[in-house]
Amino acid sequence: MAANKVILQIRNLKKSFSGKNGEVLAVNDVSFDVYDNEFLVLLGPGQCGKTVMLNMIAGLIEPDEGEIILNGKPVRGHDPKIGMVLQRTALMPWKTVMSNVEIGPKWRGVGKAERQAYCQKFIDLVGLTGFEKSFPAQLSGGMKQRVGIARAYANDPEILIMDEPFGALDAQTRYAMEEEVARIWDQQKRTVIFVTNNIEEACFLGDRIILFSNRPATIKEIYPNEMARPRDMISEEFMKLRTSISDNTDLAIDTL
Numbered sequence: 001m002a003a004n005k006v007i008l009q010i011r012n013l014k015k016s017f018s019g020k021n022g023e024v025l026a027v028n029d030v031s032f033d034v035y036d037n038e039f040l041v042l043l044g045p046g047q048c049g050k051t052v053m054l055n056m057i058a059g060l061i062e063p064d065e066g067e068i069i070l071n072g073k074p075v076r077g078h079d080p081k082i083g084m085v086l087q088r089t090a091l092m093p094w095k096t097v098m099s100n101v102e103i104g105p106k107w108r109g110v111g112k113a114e115r116q117a118y119c120q121k122f123i124d125l126v127g128l129t130g131f132e133k134s135f136p137a138q139l140s141g142g143m144k145q146r147v148g149i150a151r152a153y154a155n156d157p158e159i160l161i162m163d164e165p166f167g168a169l170d171a172q173t174r175y176a177m178e179e180e181v182a183r184i185w186d187q188q189k190r191t192v193i194f195v196t197n198n199i200e201e202a203c204f205l206g207d208r209i210i211l212f213s214n215r216p217a218t219i220k221e222i223y224p225n226e227m228a229r230p231r232d233m234i235s236e237e238f239m240k241l242r243t244s245i246s247d248n249t250d251l252a253i254d255t256l
């Protein structure tokens, strides 16, 4: 990993909010590098400040202090080179799967035939071939997240941010989606920043895992993870990494 090019630099990010009970410091002095095409996992307990951090990286909220540098240039506001998949994908219910995936290319002015062929590739990639004309209400939770992933890829971002995309899914579907996302990343190499509060998910997916403290989010430790893929969750190597992370975490983190 160290030999790879740094694509994104996060420097001294800080953000607080003022509320009824005074000031809440959500993120404090967070700095890290993201390498080109790596699968980076940000692991932290609930409410520690993960979404606030991602929203700053995606340019959706402004940091109080610090900088986000993409390919050597500071990012100001939202940059389409950084795409997002949310915890509960906000699909447009009146649009079909294809129309939802097409939103980005249509916005960019790509003609119909070309954009449909382009989007079909991503619909196939996420395993939704045959569901192009279905509406979101006809899909399961896992399938909706697949549409969200296809839509994010169709925007052709350099960096794909995923904020606990499988948090709302049942355990069985979640395992299946973790395998899917690893396979998709392998086939369509892209830099991914994946947020989770689940240690097992972090160990299964990450090339590196950045472990955060309770709020305010600060970096506790960075774990490189060079285990061969696809990863075996019951191997000794996997258990060892999982245990060393869970021994180092605050209680609110998911150990399963």
Ligand SMILES: Nc1ncnc2c1ncn2[C@@H]1O[C@H](COP(=O)(O)OP(=O)(O)OP(=O)(O)O)[C@@H](O)[C@H]1O
Pocket: 017, 018, 019, 024, 026, 044, 045, 046, 047, 048, 049, 050, 051, 052, 053, 164, 197, 215
């Ligand atoms: N717009 C806001 N105004 C005030 N406080 C906020 C705002 N956004 C976030 N916070 C506070 O910042 C803290 C961190 O929130 P954040 O959503 O980043 O946590 P998280 O780590 O993503 O949690 P979860 O795992 O539950 O998604 C919370 O205490 C939250 O209440």
Ligand SMILES: [Mg+2]
Pocket: 050, 051, 052, 163, 164
């Ligand atoms: Mg969150």
